[in-house]
Amino acid sequence: MITLNLNGKDHELDVADDMPLLWALRDVANLTGTKYGCGMALCGACTVNVEGQPTRSCVTPVSAVAGKRITTIEAMGEDPVGRVVQDAWRRLDVVQCGYCQSGQIMAATALLSSNKAPTDADIDTAMSGNICRCATYVRIRAAIHQAAEQLA
Amino acid sequence: MGKIETPDSAARGILNVSRRTLLKGAGGLALGIFFAPLLRGVDALAASQPFGPNAFVRIDSDGVVTVLAKHLEMGQGSYTGLATLLAEELDADWDKVRVEGAPADAKLYNNNAFGPMQGTGGSTAMANSWEQMRNAGATARAMLVAAAAQRWGVPAGEIDVAQGVVSHAGSGRSAGFGELVEAAAQLPVPQQVQLKEPKDFKLIGKLDLRRKDSFDKTDGSALFTQDLKLPGMLVAMVAYPPRFGGVPRAVDASQARAVRDVVDVVEFRDLPHGRAGVAVLAKNTWAARQGRDALAIEWDESQAFTLGSEEILAQYREAAGKPGLPATRTGDAEAALAGAAKTVEAEYEFPYLAHAAMEPMNCLVKLSDERCEIWNGEQFQTVDQALIGGYLGLAPEQVSLTQLYAGGSFGRRASSRSDYLLEAVAIAKAAREKGIEAPVKMVWTREDDTRGGSYRPMYLHRVRIGLDEAGTLQAWHNRLVGQSIIAGTSMEAALVRDGIDHTSVEGLSNLAYAVPNLQVELSTPANIQVPVLWWRSVGHTHTGYVAETMIDEAAVAAGKDPYAFRDALLESHPRHRGVLRLAAEQAGWDKPLAPGADGEKRGRGIAVHESFGSFVAQVVEVTVKGDGSYRVDRVVCAVDCGIAINPDVIRAQMEGGIGFALAAVRHGAITLKEGRVEQSNFHDYPVLRINEMPRVEVHIVPSAENPTGVGEPGVPPLAPALANALFAVTGVRLRKLPFPAQVMA
Numbered sequence: 098m099i100t101l102n103l104n105g106k107d108h109e110l111d112v113a114d115d116m117p118l119l120w121a122l123r124d125v126a127n128l129t130g131t132k133y134g135c136g137m138a139l140c141g142a143c144t145v146n147v148e149g150q151p152t153r154s155c156v157t158p159v160s161a162v163a164g165k166r167i168t169t170i171e172a173m174g175e176d177p178v179g180r181v182v183q184d185a186w187r188r189l190d191v192v193q194c195g196y197c198q199s200g201q202i203m204a205a206t207a208l209l210s211s212n213k214a215p216t217d218a219d220i221d222t223a224m225s226g227n228i229c230r231c232a233t234y235v236r237i238r239a240a241i242h243q244a245a246e247q248l249a
Numbered sequence: 250m251g252k253i254e255t256p257d258s259a260a261r262g263i264l265n266v267s268r269r270t271l272l273k274g275a276g277g278l279a280l281g282i283f284f285a286p287l288l289r290g291v292d293a294l295a296a297s298q299p300f301g302p303n304a305f306v307r308i309d310s311d312g313v314v315t316v317l318a319k320h321l322e323m324g325q326g327s328y329t330g331l332a333t334l335l336a337e338e339l340d341a342d343w344d345k346v347r348v349e350g351a352p353a354d355a356k357l358y359n360n361n362a363f364g365p366m367q368g369t370g371g372s373t374a375m376a377n378s379w380e381q382m383r384n385a386g387a388t389a390r391a392m393l394v395a396a397a398a399q400r401w402g403v404p405a406g407e408i409d410v411a412q413g414v415v416s417h418a419g420s421g422r423s424a425g426f427g428e429l430v431e432a433a434a435q436l437p438v439p440q441q442v443q444l445k446e447p448k449d450f451k452l453i454g455k456l457d458l459r460r461k462d463s464f465d466k467t468d469g470s471a472l473f474t475q476d477l478k479l480p481g482m483l484v485a486m487v488a489y490p491p492r493f494g495g496v497p498r499a500v501d502a503s504q505a506r507a508v509r510d511v512v513d514v515v516e517f518r519d520l521p522h523g524r525a526g527v528a529v530l531a532k533n534t535w536a537a538r539q540g541r542d543a544l545a546i547e548w549d550e551s552q553a554f555t556l557g558s559e560e561i562l563a564q565y566r567e568a569a570g571k572p573g574l575p576a577t578r579t580g581d582a583e584a585a586l587a588g589a590a591k592t593v594e595a596e597y598e599f600p601y602l603a604h605a606a607m608e609p610m611n612c613l614v615k616l617s618d619e620r621c622e623i624w625n626g627e628q629f630q631t632v633d634q635a636l637i638g639g640y641l642g643l644a645p646e647q648v649s650l651t652q653l654y655a656g657g658s659f660g661r662r663a664s665s666r667s668d669y670l671l672e673a674v675a676i677a678k679a680a681r682e683k684g685i686e687a688p689v690k691m692v693w694t695r696e697d698d699t700r701g702g703s704y705r706p707m708y709l710h711r712v713r714i715g716l717d718e719a720g721t722l723q724a725w726h727n728r729l730v731g732q733s734i735i736a737g738t739s740m741e742a743a744l745v746r747d748g749i750d751h752t753s754v755e756g757l758s759n760l761a762y763a764v765p766n767l768q769v770e771l772s773t774p775a776n777i778q779v780p781v782l783w784w785r786s787v788g789h790t791h792t793g794y795v796a797e798t799m800i801d802e803a804a805v806a807a808g809k810d811p812y813a814f815r816d817a818l819l820e821s822h823p824r825h826r827g828v829l830r831l832a833a834e835q836a837g838w839d840k841p842l843a844p845g846a847d848g849e850k851r852g853r854g855i856a857v858h859e860s861f862g863s864f865v866a867q868v869v870e871v872t873v874k875g876d877g878s879y880r881v882d883r884v885v886c887a888v889d890c891g892i893a894i895n896p897d898v899i900r901a902q903m904e905g906g907i908g909f910a911l912a913a914v915r916h917g918a919i920t921l922k923e924g925r926v927e928q929s930n931f932h933d934y935p936v937l938r939i940n941e942m943p944r945v946e947v948h949i950v951p952s953a954e955n956p957t958g959v960g961e962p963g964v965p966p967l968a969p970a971l972a973n974a975l976f977a978v979t980g981v982r983l984r985k986l987p988f989p990a991q992v993m994a
Binding site for chain 2: 195
């Protein structure tokens, strides 16, 4: 048994210690908004927030995050920055297939939480770990700028 | 426990949604009949359900309009587009319109462009639904109006409908759709309805109409195959042979079985598509993965494919030295070349490409003696039904398919061999034969997906063009060598003519430029066992590149401006010309390009190409840096896809198509060595990242033509326009894809 603090609540999960957080979230806790894309921290689809830091859940064993505050896409509607990011994504219709977008929104929220007015270069640096195969990048940039304006 | 539910209760939720969906679907007039095979015994319940005058729309008593989408939503915006067409004629309130994937059904949901099959591909969703969805909306509207007329005792002709409200100005009466559905459901379905004049469109062509899938794709609630879980479901992961055509000879599963939560290990072979494997079934994905990796398998590779890309290329070169089968022959290209004042010769190489959709392939299957239930995002629904039914000995109607979102596809989920679906079914069948009655979700890892075949085929082109003294293009001789996508599939009879797979030569066989002597020949090797498939824009991925870089070479050889040279040769192709001129104008082709920073050189290139009935031109601006690497700064794109149904979706597809094409130009190559695929994940098969994405400006040509597609046509012009831009800087023609990272020494 391992205790994970997921979106503000403690949960006891009966999983192996070495199970990556991604699979504990998806297969055991039924929080399926966090996606599998590569399993090697190469694509960012599995991004969650651990103690405020964007973290690749596909390579993070549950034992490493026991007791830490873990936030997923499912809680972004209640996050003051995450909500604004979601709104900007919806206003600009950023999504296409949508599979990577949970990770994109988690990464963008983390960026805007630490940098209130990111430049294009800041965005490229912060977001280059998140692959979108539909290449919605033009709109991701625009939505982050819009969200920044909204938050200012 | 917060949002957390037990696996079973979560699964019941999904099951309940699915069941309710089917019941609702059965409630309409026509639907009850067509869905009967899926719904034995529920007719009585269905009778109390809301208004569904045809297979494409239901309206509930709360006024919510549900559009049933026969096409897969894989990112290209089909759900939004189909809903727009229907809602336009229904005069629905866009905010009360929702979209649901239609079940696979060869009677109701065929693609009118494909003949007797349901399928999404070839950028046909809007083109083949243009009349159908508007008729469906207009029919429902007419019945709501008739119901209101009857209720209010006023002539139907005096009734208006706007934004989901039916009203009669004379009597001051009005009613929402929801208030009328019960009465409307009792009325006869009109056989003929009047469609709107384009000038009266309220939703079609509206730039700020929002997508229907934006909300649930931004809060984690959108359901992909990867996300589904049924009661008792097992996750399957497969060990595949290291080479195409291998089969397991001996399997030691003892270590795999020792992994916590692993339930069993099964084998499959002798599937119609020829792939074999060993599957580990487990209670969760992590256990399945660990179990799979713990298998010790000895493979029988006596029938396996063992060539590498270099050997394949050498074989293709040899083939290119001999005449192929004629795909196009106008005039006499050989004679014209012999008499040409100037000739250019070139050889082009294109590698295998993986689709690399973000959601690796997967499929959820539930089997019983009489039923096979599939949950998946599929492009070829009824092909899958037929092939799975054939494998199991079931009729296609006994194979149900619930359509979910696909996390990308780009052609990969349009498998004419139903490869991964059949594997999932075979695993569930093998498990069942061992007494395991469980739904099975087969999932691929990124590595499985990258190495799983179904690639854009490798191609070699050998081209010779000839110009006369005046610089007029007189001859074009183009020989192609590459695998057929269609040969050996159920579509061969319909789509391969006289040995020519049209998808191999499309884009060259119908070259738009006025060339009096054109010869296109095709050699199709039959001995290459690498599975190949359509990859966003199919043959145009290589034919468009060759056509648009060679025409550039011709312009240079003629001493003409590449834009003006093209324009002059497109006199009889006004839509090509329209986008070419618009892109050039918007890019400021007639003005010099702003210079780069110190040590940087800038260049500009242009390309225009028709694919899938749509016309796209792009101007690419590029900067070559001091170290010889390059950056794409700006792409100006003009598109003519007939009537623009959803202008913002069109823009998004052009943006995405440009990024998808750029990924292939910069990075894309699947290579084989001794039959093994050398790439595995995003580190050695990189795709585009945000720091490589240029600025994109999209301009849509106003048009009154019937709509055509936009999912693919944005792809072909990018690579040649970029190659032409780089040539403008470096003076070097790039004829091998992908480009080197350094384009200048």
